[in-house]
Amino acid sequence: MNFDLTDEQRMWRKAVHDFVAREVKPKAHEVDESAQFNWDAVRKMGSLGLLGLNVPEGYGGAGVDAISAAIAIEELGWGCGSTALSVCAHNGLGCAPIALFGTEAQKERFLPRAASGDGGLSALALTEPGAGSDLKGGISTRAEMQDSEWVINGAKMWCTNASIADFIVTLVRTDPNKGSRSLSMIIVPVDTPGLHIGPPEKKMGLKGCPTHAVTYEGVRLSADHLLGEEGLGLKQTLIVLDGGRIGIGAISVGLAQAAFEEALQYAKERQTFGKHLADHQAIQWMLADAATEIESARLMIRYAAWLKEEGRPYTKVAAMAKLFATEMAERVCRNAMQIFGGYGYSREYPVELMYRDARLMTIGEGTSEMQRMVIARQVLTQ
Numbered sequence: 038m039n040f041d042l043t044d045e046q047r048m049w050r051k052a053v054h055d056f057v058a059r060e061v062k063p064k065a066h067e068v069d070e071s072a073q074f075n076w077d078a079v080r081k082m083g084s085l086g087l088l089g090l091n092v093p094e095g096y097g098g099a100g101v102d103a104i105s106a107a108i109a110i111e112e113l114g115w116g117c118g119s120t121a122l123s124v125c126a127h128n129g130l131g132c133a134p135i136a137l138f139g140t141e142a143q144k145e146r147f148l149p150r151a152a153s154g155d156g157g158l159s160a161l162a163l164t165e166p167g168a169g170s171d172l173k174g175g176i177s178t179r180a181e182m183q184d185s186e187w188v189i190n191g192a193k194m195w196c197t198n199a200s201i202a203d204f205i206v207t208l209v210r211t212d213p214n215k216g217s218r219s220l221s222m223i224i225v226p227v228d229t230p231g232l233h234i235g236p237p238e239k240k241m242g243l244k245g246c247p248t249h250a251v252t253y254e255g256v257r258l259s260a261d262h263l264l265g266e267e268g269l270g271l272k273q274t275l276i277v278l279d280g281g282r283i284g285i286g287a288i289s290v291g292l293a294q295a296a297f298e299e300a301l302q303y304a305k306e307r308q309t310f311g312k313h314l315a316d317h318q319a320i321q322w323m324l325a326d327a328a329t330e331i332e333s334a335r336l337m338i339r340y341a342a343w344l345k346e347e348g349r350p351y352t353k354v355a356a357m358a359k360l361f362a363t364e365m366a367e368r369v370c371r372n373a374m375q376i377f378g379g380y381g382y383s384r385e386y387p388v389e390l391m392y393r394d395a396r397l398m399t400i401g402e403g404t405s406e407m408q409r410m411v412i413a414r415q416v417l418t419q
């Protein structure tokens with residue numbers, strides 16, 4: 038693996054950084070306070086390629102390499118946690134399964150519009166009121182074949198982007214008797230009768246990233262909405278989540294970088310006991326630890342992305358990178374608040390928002406405990 042970015046990746050990073058600095062970061066506070074999704078910025082992301090990171094150029098996407106995709110998501114995380122999570126889920130959870138497992142007809146129908154920024158975004162509904170970490174045993178949303186149509190009944194929980202999506206890739210149980218081959222993915226357009234999207238969930242952070250409960254009451258879809266192979270839904274989900282974890286880790290690196298920059302600046306300005314905070318060793322050590330951990334997490338994310346791009350196994354490294362980056366972001370944002378003292382706790386200053394946004398990252402797309410289970414399974418069988 039080359040530790041340096043290529044010229045192309047460096048130019049891409051700069052283009053995304055400049056866009057985020059102009060269109061996304063200045064709105065982060067307002068997005069949080071108003072709990073409004075930043076459509077103005079997201080509409081402009083289509084032409085930059087940010088809404089089709091994994092979508093091949095033939096279907097209107099940017100089709101960038103996995104390191105470039107991680108770089109883009111990190112930059113978005115640096116700008117605004119809410120906007121980053123929506124765009125990350127759209128690319129990694131909504132579009133990716135269609136790009137990976139879709140038929141030609143499905144790719145042509147759903148991907149160009151999703152990547153363009155002219156329509157809605159996309160979503161993935163795995164979690165249910167009674168099942169999150171244990172998808173295999175817990176999923177109760179059912180899809181049954183009746184008169185050549187799938188009929189879906191059930192409920193999903195915590196679906197990112199549901200209210201701003203054109204379609205929701207939904208994990209359903211198609212045949213309860215088939216054990217690990219009993220789950221399948223179905224693409225559900227949001228205007229299908231019987232699909233109900235609940236009000237936005239009231240969350241600690243990420244308020245400008247809409248999250249909803251979704252219910253399916255006799256949702257009927259033709260057979261060609263099945264995504265991938267019947268019975269392979271769990272396997273497909275695990276493949277999608279491997280990639281998704283690079284995204285969540287990348288958002289975390291971006292959030293930590295942003296909090297670090299704020300703390301560094303503040304430490305150079307604020308004075309106590311006749312010197313700047315930055316001249317106190319206790320503060321220097323917090324900054325040194327933050328810089329070290331951010332760099333480590335960034336390298337882990339890029340290593341996982343590089344393995345993915347090379348077509349090599351990356352489940353273990355993606356889980357390690359997600360675990361480390363998300364827990365790192367919480368520590369770095371926590372210490373950034375500490376450096377700001379009382380102002381760190383104020384909503385008038387930026388770091389408390391980063392802290393609240395970062396808190397989700399150790400929970401979404403597999404909790405830290407699930408990452409440790411994945412890693413332990415891999416190291417114990419090596």
Ligand SMILES: Cc1cc2nc3c(=O)[nH]c(=O)nc-3n(C[C@H](O)[C@H](O)[C@H](O)COP(=O)(O)OP(=O)(O)OC[C@H]3O[C@@H](n4cnc5c(N)ncnc54)[C@H](O)[C@@H]3O)c2cc1C
Binds near residue numbers: 163171248404
């Ligand atoms: C803001 C937000 C956005 C989300 N977006 C999406 C989305 O777009 N799509 C989607 O499908 N889901 C989404 N989720 C759901 C998220 O992925 C789940 O919340 C997460 O996977 C955990 O599932 P759970 O909440 O059911 O917790 P549970 O599975 O009930 O776990 C509860 C706790 O027990 C621990 N635990 C469980 N089993 C074990 C075990 N065997 N050993 C040790 N500890 C264990 C867990 O780590 C956790 O700490 C989102 C959640 C939030 C909050």
